[in-house]
Amino acid sequence: MRTRFWRQRTKIIPATLTLIASLLLTGCLGNDAEDWNGKNISGLMPELEFDLINSQGESVSGDDYSGRVRMLFFGFTSCPDVCPTALQKLSQATSGLDPELQDEVLTLFVSVDPKRDTPERLAKYVDFFGDNIIGLTGKEPQLRELAKRYRTTFGYDEPDPDGNYAVSHSSAIYVFDREGNPRLLMRPDLSREEIRHDLVALIQEDS
Template identity: 40%
Template structure:
């Protein structure tokens, strides 16, 4: 009973860690094996090419939900994931794939999103979709986010987005294995990843 309660506390983490809270707590990594569905999606990457979980077969996949104009949590996490990737061996680098899924599909076109992730030089793939597609995948992995109303009637693109922070880690078979509260302690995440590369 305690284990189940702990797992669901971990999963509800996404609902409580919002971007404007500036929460920089110690990195906690939860074992979520068997508590979230397998990796599955059908979204778009640059040039509007469809991209699914099948394109990631055999990879250890780190998924982060955010948006390109995020002022703090997203760039910080992406920089930390770059540090993590650079600490791996060449073989491990080739086996790991970072995926950044936008929760702001109105502003984040595939081109905008890929340009954003490319700035971090970590080989990440930026993915987006329709509002419904994003809502569906967020629901699948219990990711909380909220898009605010435009601040001005004259500028429909001027609005705030709140979203949970957390890095979802899937093994080479697409099974959900780990949930990291953030990317701050890259050594701790790397240690956990070691078991998934084998």
């Protein structure tokens, strides 16, 4: 039976907005020497670390993807709006890089809907958006621990009579440098050109 996508707009968890507001109040997000488009979160969050399953069903950790600039995004494949829009923008941002720089960036799409998002389904989903996107998921406790690590959360609505349900989640994009250090928090309203500018700056500073 073909899965029918949920038509209601995705509910966005406000936890990340609360984080941004608190950091602004403490003056921690001021621009430094680099003119970032994203918010500078250097030293304000833990390094990239996880133990999940990729879209091939293999156990992976954050160390398996070290050496590249990585963008971390929480979502789910049945998401009708936020996830496909964000992933398309990230794909356009990276595909617009100079060819020699494109492999220096990786998007990590973490599905917080493990009940529906099997590795096979994840593989088909991320492959649609390009080559440098990795689908990840895990058991719900693992996913909640990872979300908590980056000061956000997610939740599930009650299923409708057909078994479909909406998932609320953050729309933030976390950017880590080659060593896995947290560097930027990207807002979903940034353009692909603005995202690309920040990616180039991170690649060049680590090269």
